[in-house]
Amino acid sequence: MLESINHIVTELSPWLHQYGYLVLALAVAVEGFGIPAPGQSLLIVAAILAAGGQMSLPLVILVAAVSAFGGNCIGYYLGVRFGKVLLDKGWIKPSTEHKLHSFIGQYGGLGLLISRFVEGLKQYLCLGCGIAKMPVRQFLLGNLLATSVWALVFGLGPALIERELTPILNFYHQHQQLSWMIASLIVLALLGLLWRAKNRPLAS
Structure with a gap:
């Protein structure tokens, strides 16, 4: 996962450096x-760049929200x-x-919010809303909620953790085996706690 994030940042940063907010909007x-x-992915990278002072975080979030809504x-x-x-x-x-x-029949306008976090649905649900003739007011309200929440989650989130991400990535690349050992021990410890909680006798 850490390597994937690092790869995305490396691959997409030049696009944002060259074309700025335009490529994000498109x-x-x-x-x-x-x-x-x-x-x-561009929104996440833009947020990380903004946290480092290379872009404006409020503008990144605004551009993403308005572009998604439009x-x-x-x-x-x-x-x-x-x-x-x-x-x-x-x-x-x-x-x-x-x-x-x-x-759409099951979730209505709330489905627009859910779809923003599901690949495939995100790309086609709005077409589906149009084909299904969802009422315009319902669509606009759902769309406004969905795009606002999505832009805040993927705009603010990466920016807030950016300060911690760099040292984590550096540690991971320098100590990959140790990192996996630590992660495995944490998972085993959590599984052990869950097993104990599941099998603990109820108090009489």
Whole structure:
């Protein structure tokens, strides 16, 4: 996991250094209407850069939230306006449409919040909301809540832990075997505590 985070930061930082907030806005927005893009990864990296003073954290969060909201609205409009075409052309499979309708029927506007944290749903749910003709007011309120919470979680979160992340990564790279041993011992200790708690006799 630590290597993955380090790899993402290394790979995406040059894009943010070169194109700044524009590439963040575009990547986040296009995810809202069905185009896979590293929007969330760019937001995490931008937040880490902001914590180091290379970008503005409030602006990073604002750009991400506004872009996500706008992209989702475009996805909703495309679903309302061209949903039948997308289905007839096979660009959205009937099985996908059925899953989207079932999810929307079960969770309604709250599903927009859930979808922001689930890959696949994040890219296609707003199209599904449009195809399902979700009421505009319900969609806008759900969209506003979802994009605001998502931008705060993935904007503030990485920025808050950035100071701890660098020494953790450095320690991991210098002592990989020791790191895995420590992690294994922690997991075993937790499993032992859970087993003891499960098998502890109830007080009479």
